Amino acid sequence: MHCLHRSLLAALTVVFSAGTAWAIDVKAAVLRVDYPTLLPISRYDLPPDDLGFAGAALADEDNGTTGGFLGHTYETKTVAVPPEEADAAMAQILADGIRLVVVQSRPEDLLRLTDQAAEAGALVFNARAADNDLRDGSCRGNLLHTALSHGMKADAVAQFAVWKKWTEWFLIAGSNPEDVALAEAYRKAARKFGAEIVEDRSFEDTGGSRRTDSGHVLVQRQLPAFTQDADDHDVVIAADATDYFARYLSYHLWTPRPVMGSGGLVPTSFHGAHEAYGATQYQTRFEALTGRYAKPEDYNVWLALRVVGEAVTRANTADPDGVRDYAISDAFELAAFKGQKVTFRNWNGQLRQPVLLYDGVITVSVSPQEGFLHQSSPLDTMGLDRPESSCTAFD
Amino acid sequence: MKSFLLSTALAALIAAPAYAGKAFISNERGNTITVVNTDTWEVETEFFAGNRPRGITTSPDGSVIYVCASDDNLVRVFDANTYEELPSLPSGPDPELFILEPSGKRLYIANEDDNLVTVTDTETRTVLAEVPVGVEPEGMGMSPDAKFVVNTSETTNMAHFISTEDYKIKHNILVDQRPRYAHYTADGSRLFVTSEIGGTVTVMDIAEDGAPTVVGKISFEVAGVQPEWLQPVGARVTSDGTRLFVALGPANRVAVIDAQSLEVLDYILVGQRVWQLDFTPDEQFLLTTNGNSNDITVIDVAKEKAIKSIQVGQQPWGVVTIE
Structure with a gap:
């Protein structure tokens, strides 16, 4: 300063x-x-x-x-x-x-x-x-x-999942550096709120699967194959900050499960x-x-x-x-x-x-969720709390 | 205010047959008005009130009901006895709350989307003036001498004091975030402005000439309720100026406040998302609209206790009572 x-x-x-x-x-x-x-x-x-x-x-x-x-x-x-x-x-x-x-x-x-x-x-x-x-x-x-921040978004999703008692997660992360960083935020959120990542996979960005005349045909074959044989899970958490696959997940999973994160139910400021x-x-x-x-x-x-x-x-x-x-x-x-x-x-x-949880049409829920308490503000249950932050520029 | 109440009461005694008092509740999502008998506390009827009815008030003689039909961009008018719809009033876009001057002639309407207060003549059904105010005008209060109308703007966070003589703003007072409602004491010496997101009520003393001075701020605290949910919205003060009641929105409580010392005395548990309030004309009861539980709560004013809740239409918003 x-x-x-x-x-x-x-x-x-x-x-x-x-x-x-x-x-x-x-x-x-x-x-x-x-x-x-x-x-x-x-x-x-x-x-x-x-x-x-x-x-x-x-x-x-x-x-x-x-x-x-x-x-x-x-x-x-x-x-x-x-x-x-x-x-x-x-x-x-x-x-x-x-x-x-x-x-x-x-x-x-x-x-x-x-x-x-x-x-x-x-x-x-x-x-x-x-x-x-x-x-x-x-x-x-x-x-x-x-x-x-990624942390706020991930924590917002994690709280909703835990509130729903969807505590066994199948995490699917993208392969770009931003996706990897976002996936790490979801792993941290799982630890923070008591969820378990029972299956953790990376979906390689090979430059395909974007929308084309026949993109959906390929996606319909690729994603079920990619998601089969996962351990039993309640929900799929997608970490796709670069927007190349998560939006396709919802109806193309091997095991039908709700999707949250970068696809399905998405955390957003507005x-x-x-x-x-x-x-x-x-x-x-x-x-x-x-x-x-x-x-x-x-x-x-x-x-x-x-x-x-x-x-x-x-x-x-x-x-x-x-x-x-x-x-x-x-x-x-x-x-x-x-x-x-x-x-x-x-x-x-x-x-x-507060973080809005948005399904592409409506506000489905708003985090922080009921029951996640904090000594100073429930909003500080999402993102970097004071003791976790190594920022000293504001001291 | 007192003389108006008295004259209404007298008029009712002399002219009217022995019909019971009524409360009219606007149901924001149901697009209806529910009529509740305030003697038996039975629902009498429910009728279509226009799209997204919110602010609701009555003519001084209690014969006519006005309601802000927000999505119709007009004020709808109904006969308070037959519920027949009368010619509407122009309101400007998205009317949310309004206040009628004691004579019943001019209606001051907050246009939430247009940063305006529209002044409408209820007799000629014409717009007399449009007063530019802050962003998202909502709360409307009127000094008992009818010289000032106070509008609160939710995003500008001000109380604007508009002279009813020339429709010019004479004073602007900054208050806490998202001011929702403004209410004078019956003697006009005090004004209370509720701030929903700020979680406070700003208290102003009003000079003879109508000039406001901020003299205090009321805040709230309920064990077991997160401070974020203590959101002051509607307010009413007893005509003797001793008690202030403030609806606390998602805290599902009405605060009882000593209107002199500004000390919060009690919290009365009511329905969910309590929004607006009105006394019965005799001030024996206070009615609250509870938007999320689709009911109203009846509070015994002297005992400061909730005595009854009555199911009304979908998402009750405003309430007004007549003799």
Whole structure:
């Protein structure tokens, strides 16, 4: 955090208005790194051009309406670049005097961009990357996370499975590094909540099985063969962060079982059909503004900018240090359409929040599940708890 | 407020034959209003009330029932005796809660999706004004002298004090997360604003000119209930200003609060997801709508005890009573 203190140059324009109140013009940016990727398994998962940016637009509207009563304005710049242009894009954002930056990128790029931002005293919000290490050994004092971690997602699924008494798991992991990391989160969740992985297999990514004219024909033959002869299990847990097989699992298993994780029942921060806790209002506002359904990335970006809005509204500050300090303080709380306030873990900068379990159509359940208790917050039963985290950047 | 109650009571004594008091409950998911006899506590009938009926109120003389039909984007109007539907009122989009001024003329409606409070004339059935407020306006309270209407905005987290003279916002007070409801004492000297996600009730003293000053905050604690589920929603204060009752949503309890010292005295167990409240006109009973158990609970106000629950329609939301 030392670097945050250095420069607060034009992070924000503070204007003394005619009245007694200080007007604040809040400038933020959303930087999205677009990676070359294969098509998703489902057309429904095609990323819209304004992925994440739409959440920023809604946040600007929401914050701006509130700001209208207080003399605060909000403006968020959105930038999408290929990976090789990410550093230059961050440099430009910082050169523009912006010190509050929401980043949608993979972990390695996120860390580099965060360190680049730190040199200019800027605060970064992670709205995409789920790696646990970003909240653990690789945490940064100028990095807050509104995105869920792999650990939070896995724990959310594990709690639901254990609540259902589906404690014998067949874990199927992908072979890409992200899949392997996610699978490790599920193994840890199983140990944490008393489930047993009775069968643990890796489904090799050979570049096939994606949607094609006849993809389903192959899948229908491959997956039953792959899943036969597994030990008796209650549920299949899929760890497929790269989206190449898990969505196919549900009806192609050798032994019919429910699927959770990357396919079947999926943990997510938000989805376009979530209606409980007043979320209908979020959805109608979002749809009216953007003409499409909300994606988790939109919600994560919206959350990050609402955190900024709360700091400006309540603590009268838009400087990166001020926003960060307020966000991780006990005074901070935010209503986020999930039935309870969301707050930050002051040991690693992760936003603690309920996790929705989504079957592609509705919210099936919300974790934490009943009966999973914690001495300070039931939300801390998901993800890295204080004693587990090796993050020291917030000390 | 007191004189209004009195005049209603007198009118009922003089004009009306001996019909029993009634409670009207809006059933958000059932799209109906359930009518409950408040003497026998029997359900009299249930009738179609429009799509997603939520906020519900009555004309000062108790002859007409108004209900926010949220998904119809209008206020539906019903005869309180025959249940016949009368011409609707324009409300602006997605009306959720509203408040009728004591004269019965102007209805102030929160439009949740449009960050507006719509002012509708109940006689000419026209929109008189639209007042821009914070994000997701919901709670609506009115000062007893009818000079101010207070709207709470759930995402902006403010109580907006709108002058009924020029429809301009005169004061904005920040409160805790997701303010749901605003309610004045009968003498107008205090205002209570509930914050569902913040888990608190903000207490304001109101000056002669209507200006608010925050003087306290009430929070809640129930052994064995996670603090996250103590979510204040509906509120009512006795007309003598001594007791405040606050519905605590998924905690399934109504808090009983000393409205002067702001000390929480008791928690009354009611049905599931308790939402809105209303007294019977004589203030002998307090009725609660319990959205997840599809019933209402009757609380004896003097004894501060729940005495009965009555099954109503699907997902009861609001309640209003008449003599």
